[in-house]
Amino acid sequence: MLSLTHFMLLSGALFAIGVAGVFVNRRHALVLLMSLELILLAVNTNFIAASHYLQDLGGQAFALFVLTIAAAEIAIGLAIVVVVFRSRETIDAEDLSEVRG
């Protein structure tokens, strides 16, 4: 029988992969966006599992909101990546060092 702990471990692992993806990956801006998406999926897993075990619908409603906003966020993220690509012909995250102090 799966318990809440199992789901929280799963979401913890997803979250860790996402965060590691943002910090370790220095190559590709699209992989950054995927990592961000993974973090939000980890959050959703947590909410839905908790909502089921607590028998409370609030968590599932929250997950729907998170999904919607994640879609909007990624749309804006991709638009920004396109802007960056147009001006410098690369989306390699390591090359983003023009603004420095």
Added chain:
Amino acid sequence: MSVAQEMILMLPEIVLVVGACFILLCPRPLAWPLTMLTLAAAVGAMLATAPDAPILLMSGMFERSAEVDVLRILICVLTVLVLRYARGYPVSSDRLQSNEFYTLATFGCVGMFLISGAEHLVALYMGLEILALSLYPMIAMVRDDGRAGEAALKYFVLGALASGFLLYGMSLMYAATGTLHIGELAERLGQMETNRILLLGTVFMLAGLAFKLGATPFHMWLPDVYDGSSLPAATYLSAAPKIAGLLLLLRLFGDGLMALAADWTTLMMALAVLSLLLGNLVAIAQTRIRRMLAYSAIAHTGFVFLALCAGSPKGMGSAVFYTLVYALMAAGSFGMLLLLNARTTAEDIKDFKGLNHSHPWLAIMVLILMFSMAGVPLTAGFYAKLYVLQAVVEAGLWPLAVAAVLLTVVGAYYYLRIVWYMYFEEAERPAEPGEDLTHVFLVSANALVLVVIFAVPQPWLEMSQRAAGVFVGGQ
């Protein structure tokens, strides 16, 4: 309460949303007047429908109170100021004065309004994201500027990561307490034993907020974003959203997680001291004004966190007062920067050299702004710092207060350096500020308000205390 009554109490938000949609669709010359009209109508709606006591709407998701309305009016005023300053910017003749820019600015206000009243984690998150999703495109809007694109990408990635942290913390809290309502959360936390999930949730939420507010060690995006984005976008970013950020912090930590204060205070102290240390020290090494202002923003965030560490109603009140004064100072400084950049680029600190000889009035205004940032008496910045320190000392945290005073003295150096440059050095090249008299008048008024607040601080302080009281009193 009937739906109609609730709608009337939500009128400010409704006005803003409807206005923002019309701004996007209207002919271009109408966009600016319509924006002003919308913001004015929102303030009008707020004044007309102010409730006598804090009242919960939308099944307890949203709280409306006259005390917090005052801060929302200030958010509108700052937005109007900032948008008016931005109109003088030369590049802004096309993209940065387009309908889209004003729509995003108005939607940003909607986000800030939602944050200010959210009593439910979903509402809070929605407000936060509406604000953030308006800010990213505002920065990326200058498409042919590679620096702006880079700043936008950095801000986007770290902002989304911060939301992820905050949400993950919220989901852990939900799993542990079974509620998303902030008031209920506070109640249940008060009755529960502290366990690991709660602590983990608190840490994630605090880290997410520290990211959003730019507290050390989560500050790395802030200087790049201030420096890389277009000046109008940076100006918008630097003023009103700071107030929204503080309200978010108060709602979550002053109200929702107050029962866990013993656990998060230590972390917040570390964030405060690190921000003060890094902000003040690194700002000294900067040569560009915007980077300097960014590090100064980090240091100011440190001060606000310090005030919250006190954990007392007085600490919360002083945090509100500090943020209020800081938002005014930031708007004024960026407004001045926009004025100086109206015709030529003057983004280096050296460009302030000899300003007194060519434009003595502007030099006096810069003097007031810089003195206020540094916390020199005769300006509001002095009282803002004083009240925070008082609250911190009263809470028995005097080592923190001593550290804050020392670092503030260090920080005074880079503000006073600008004053020194203006009055005692020869100009390397002549300053050519804009000649828009309304802009000069607004910047001057903005700076002089800081002197007025110093002269009569009591009403402002009481207003801040009352606004903070709504959050603390919620439990």
